[in-house]
Amino acid sequence: MKKIIKVILYLVLLLATVLLIAGSFIQFSALPTYKVEMSEHLKNLQVSKDSANVVRGERIAAMLCVKCHMGTDNKLVGKKVLDMPKEFGDIHSYNITQDKEAGIGKWTDGQIIYFVKTGIKPDGSYAPPYMPKFPLMADADIESVVAWLKSDRPNVQAAKEVQPKNKPTFLIKFLCRVAMKPLPFMENITAPDSTNQVASGKYLATAVLGCFQCHSENFKTNNEINPEKSVGFFGGGNPLLDLEGNVLKSQNITFDKTSGIGKYSEQDFMTTLKTGHRPDGTTTRYPMEPYTLLSDNEVKAIYAYLKTVPVISNQN
Ligand code: HEC
Ligand code: HEC
Secondary structure (H helix, E strand, O other), rough: OOHHHHHHHHHHHHHHHHHHHHHHHHHHHHOOOOOOOHHHHHHHHHOOOOHHHHHHHHHHHHHHHHHHHOOOOOOOOOOHHHHOOOOHHEEEOOOOOOOOOOOOOOOHHHHHHHHHOEEOOOOOEEEHHHOOOOOOOOOHHHHHHHHHHHOOHHHHHOOOOOOOOOOOOOHHHHHHHHOOOOOOOOOOOOOOOOOHHHHHHHHHHHHHHHHHHHHOOHHOOOOOOOOOHHHOOOOOOEEEEEEOOEEOOOOOOOOOOOOOOOOHHHHHHHHHHHHHHHHOEEOOOOOOOOOOOOOOOHHHHHHHHOOOOOOOOOOO
């Protein structure tokens, strides 16, 4: 009997030692790095920098990138991101101006696209989920964002300010070893024709504007490659943070009549999305910010698409 207890004791000690070593390995090692596997096409890509393309990219970036990267002097020099879970530590977005040292002035067009879609930087390092990825965005759309980043617009001109380097916490390091991995690179994606209302609404709500990311159950159980496989797809409940760090759950935006937006007419939806004013007189709070730049047709397409999403009953 005594022998058995001794054996168990040794085993427990052994396990504890193994865990301790694994833990310190994770704690003291850097984040894993990855191979940059860019196609020849992507390596040589020079996106069109004509003004139409810049205007197109500027509009997309205004809805997707500027909020997180806008720093002082109206330049995209990065800043402390306030609505980050505390477990992630102090997180700063980085300088993405054209400065060759402080910003991304040395990155080729293809390297920027590869990064925004996969999360892998030119040096093989990986940006954890506090920098969102856009794997399903159509080539023409992401290319236009690059055209804007390299344009003569004042907010992307070289600026020297640098942010403190993010120090991933143990949790982030642990998750980056076991769960959070770069996304596969997908190219040759074309956006659906705008005459196909449901398909273009789906493209906007999943691939570009990431509505499903906030509006499904939790970032941890979202599926970025197959958005429909995200747990509680569009059923809301994702615990998000406002700028003071208070939890605010996302709303159910499936067409459930009581807990979702089943009673919203197309016009109600349009007003809520573009102005933030709900039919009941309340206003949507941060991080749900009005999408003032969307055209009426785009909002109608998103509405038409959401109507096709399986209804979930989930009161938040
Ligand atoms: C939710 C906030 C957020 C949004 C939205 C966002 N970013 Fe970022 N971005 C970050 C953070 C945080 C980092 C730093 C990641 C790290 O620690 O490596 C980052 C890093 C980057 C980098 C790498 C810079 C470097 O020197 O390593 C680039 C390029 C970039 N973002 C471009 C974009 C573009 C383009 C968009 C829009 C399509 C965008 N970001 C949207 C938060 C954001
Ligand atoms: C950054 C996360 C985030 C993103 C991205 C986001 N939302 Fe929201 N949304 C929220 C939160 C949080 C609320 C709840 C706000 C509140 O309760 O004041 C909300 C509320 C709403 C509402 C109001 C629902 C109601 O019950 O009245 C609608 C409609 C909506 N979002 C649609 C969208 C659409 C469409 C998109 C994409 C174009 C989108 N949201 C993108 C976080 C987000």
